[in-house]
Amino acid sequence: GQQVMQIPQYQHVQEGEDFTTYCNSSTTLSNIQWYKQRPGGHPVFLIQLVKSGEVKKQKRLTFQFGEAKKNSSLHITATQTTDVGTYFCAGKVGGTSYGKLTFGQGTILTVHP
Amino acid sequence: GAVVSQHPSRVICKSGTSVKIECRSLDFQATTMFWYRQFPKQSLMLMATSNEGSKATYEQGVEKDKFLINHASLTLSTLTVTSAHPEDSSFYICSAPTRGQSDTEAFFGQGTRLTVV
Numbered sequence: 001g002q003q004v005m006q007i008p009q010y011q012h013v014q015e016g017e018d019f020t021t022y023c024n025s026s027t028t029l030s031n032i033q034w035y036k037q038r039p040g041g042h043p044v045f046l047i048q049l050v051k052s053g054e055v056k057k058q059k060r061l062t063f064q065f066g067e068a069k070k071n072s073s074l075h076i077t078a079t080q081t082t083d084v085g086t087y088f089c090a091g092k093v094g095g096t097s098y099g100k101l102t103f104g105q106g107t108i109l110t111v112h113p
Numbered sequence: 114g115a116v117v118s119q120h121p122s123r124v125i126c127k128s129g130t131s132v133k134i135e136c137r138s139l140d141f142q143a144t145t146m147f148w149y150r151q152f153p154k155q156s157l158m159l160m161a162t163s164n165e166g167s168k169a170t171y172e173q174g175v176e177k178d179k180f181l182i183n184h185a186s187l188t189l190s191t192l193t194v195t196s197a198h199p200e201d202s203s204f205y206i207c208s209a210p211t212r213g214q215s216d217t218e219a220f221f222g223q224g225t226r227l228t229v230v
Contacts, residue, residue, distance in 0.1 A: 006156075033218065042206055042221040043157070088156065090219070098145055099210025101219060105156045 004091045006104030014112050019076040021107035023089035031092050032065055032072045033101065038085045046074075079111045115141050115211045119222025126197055126229055134192045134225045136163075136207035142187035143209035147219070148180075151204040163190040163207075197229040 003026045013019050023032065031050045035043035047056055049065035049072060056063045062075045072089055086108045090101040116139040126132050136146055144165045149157040161182055162170040169182035179201075181193040194201055206224040 035219075042224045043208075043219075045218050045220070048218060086154075099147065099208075099219060100159075100162060101147075102159075103157045108154060 004089060004102045004104040006089055006107060008107055009105060010108050010110070012110045012112065013079050015081060016078050019079050019083070019109055021074050021087050021089075021109075023072045023074075023091075023104050025070045025091050025102075027093055028069050029091040029093060030069075032069075033090045033092070034063060034072075034074055035088045035090060035103075036085050037088065037106070041085075043088060076109075079109070081111050081113055084109060084111050115139075115209070115220045117143075117207065117209050117220045117222045119207055119225055121225060122223055123226045124228070126227070128198055128229055129196055131193055131195045132197055132227060134194070134205055134207075134227075136190045136192070136209070136222050138188045138209045138211075138220075141209075141211050143190075143211070144187060146184060146190040146207055146209045148182060148190075148192050149206045149208065151206060151224075153204075157206065160192075163192075165190075194227065197227070199229045202227055202229045 005024045007022050031048055033048045034046040037043045047063050052069050053067045054065040060077045064073045086106045088106045089104040118137045118139055120135045146163040148160045150160050151157050159172050160175045163182045163184040165184045171177045184190040204224050204226050207222045208219040210219050
């Protein structure tokens, strides 16, 4: 079955440092989504990428979708303590049930002040 | 944005009893909802797809008689953990897809932390 691998599992940074998490799928994706889960909370949608090679930015967050639509990355510039949480990528394969996503393992980000 | 409400947020039950968890879409209709299980510091594991008016679709390895899913209306899906055992203790979370700001964006409930003693 489809697998979505995400690395690293953990990332500890000093406030102000950059952070990147990477996502790789075993199959071509129709789209990829990114979610953030704060400690004790539930996942919250951040963004969706659909087009090959697409790059989107949200303030300090930059999201990329690979040319082959099999990999993606999330980069945070100059991390802040409010960035703490687990970041998940979630891929959708064409032809699967409406809304059915396969989640990566997540990257737990810790930011030290 | 769309809101999904999940209840209860926490529940402690005795081994052998059953627990029902509700997932409601508050401001949109959801013909499909998803139920996940999440262990500490791990990813969301899809358990089943809840389909309004029809049987749920379970992922491989998930016992359908253990985790009963009912989706009787366009705004409500329930997950019942039957004859719960300590190994069923986990964080259960539902989601409903909707065409919000993006196609098939998933809105998650707040989650239910189940502890079986």
